[in-house]
Amino acid sequence: MELREYFAQAKAEGWAIGHFNFATADVLRAIVEGAMRAGAPCVLVGTSPGEAEFLGMAEAVALVQAARRSAEFPVFLNADHFASFDACKEAIDAGYDSVLFDGSRLAYEVNVIETQRVWQYAQTKRGSFMVEAEVGYLKGRSEVQTEVVIGRDDFTKPEQAADFIRRTGVERFAPVFGNIHGIVTKQEEVLDIEHLARVAAAIPDAYLVLHGASGLPDEQVVSAIRTGITNVHFNTELRVAYQRELKEELAEHPGQTTPYRYLQSADDAVRDVVEQKCRLFMAARIHP
Numbered sequence: 001m002e003l004r005e006y007f008a009q010a011k012a013e014g015w016a017i018g019h020f021n022f023a024t025a026d027v028l029r030a031i032v033e034g035a036m037r038a039g040a041p042c043v044l045v046g047t048s049p050g051e052a053e054f055l056g057m058a059e060a061v062a063l064v065q066a067a068r069r070s071a072e073f074p075v076f077l078n079a080d081h082f083a084s085f086d087a088c089k090e091a092i093d094a095g096y097d098s099v100l101f102d103g104s105r106l107a108y109e110v111n112v113i114e115t116q117r118v119w120q121y122a123q124t125k126r127g128s129f130m131v132e133a134e135v136g137y138l139k140g141r142s143e144v145q146t147e148v149v150i151g152r153d154d155f156t157k158p159e160q161a162a163d164f165i166r167r168t169g170v171e172r173f174a175p176v177f178g179n180i181h182g183i184v185t186k187q188e189e190v191l192d193i194e195h196l197a198r199v200a201a202a203i204p205d206a207y208l209v210l211h212g213a214s215g216l217p218d219e220q221v222v223s224a225i226r227t228g229i230t231n232v233h234f235n236t237e238l239r240v241a242y243q244r245e246l247k248e249e250l251a252e253h254p255g256q257t258t259p260y261r262y263l264q265s266a267d268d269a270v271r272d273v274v275e276q277k278c279r280l281f282m283a284a285r286i287h288p
């Protein structure tokens with residue numbers, strides 16, 4: 001099945017596909033294992049521009065293809081928050097399955113034009129390729145921060161979302177409705193589910209993507225899925241779990257120099273977070 005078909009299935013049945021970031025082969029394997037343990041139908045993995053640069057795009061594509069074959073499990077690769085046409089083109093040419101073109105920092109009209117370019121180029125290369133876009137700037141970074149100030153002015157406007165989808169033709173859309181990238185420690189991240197419902201009603205044919213899900217209570221993730229989210233992005237929670245276990249492991253065994261030994265508990269922690277999240281996305285299902 002193509003990625004697009006999994007999205008159609010998730011939307012029809014009311015669950016969400018997980019999206020998890022990686023920059024190393026061991027984390028990719030941990031993500032795939034977690035998704036499989038949870039019984040998820042598929043998993044979307046992503047590389048941010050920084051992660052793609054560290055790992056290499058050709059390497060990311062080859063690792064995902066190998067994971068698909070050896071695990072016999074549908075794993076799809078997304079270029080996450082690529083901010084220029086050229087960067088997206090590079091990912092499309094390298095063999096990625098999907099791209100999030102993030103033109104949210106551009107003026108709206110420029111975002112429309114650049115998103116159209118990405119979408120058209122992707123379709124000429126491969127019909128199965130999916131494009132996601134974003135309108136409204138999603139604040140924060142994929143790390144632990146104390147506070148990120150957002151207001152309703154930052155939220156995606158439903159009319160603008162409708163105009164954007166009509167003019168660009170993209171299938172996946174990342175709205176801003178109180179979500180923040182990363183984890184905030186001195187503030188409560190609160191989703192405005194009613195606002196999400198208004199965006200969902202304005203673009204009934206698009207697949208809605210929740211970014212910045214790290215740090216959100218489970219029940220908010222579930223209500224976002226029940227209001228039309230079909231894809232949830234987690235990055236920071238994986239990074240935090242990985243680093244915490246790695247630090248502990250190295251502190252306990254300072255003489256250990258073998259990577260596949262000292263990385264094991266960090267990988268297990270990532271696998272467990274992914275499994276728990278994927279179970280949550282499936283449990284949100286309201287239609288049998």
Ligand SMILES: [Zn+2]
Nearest residue numbers: 081211212233
């Ligand atoms: Zn994101």
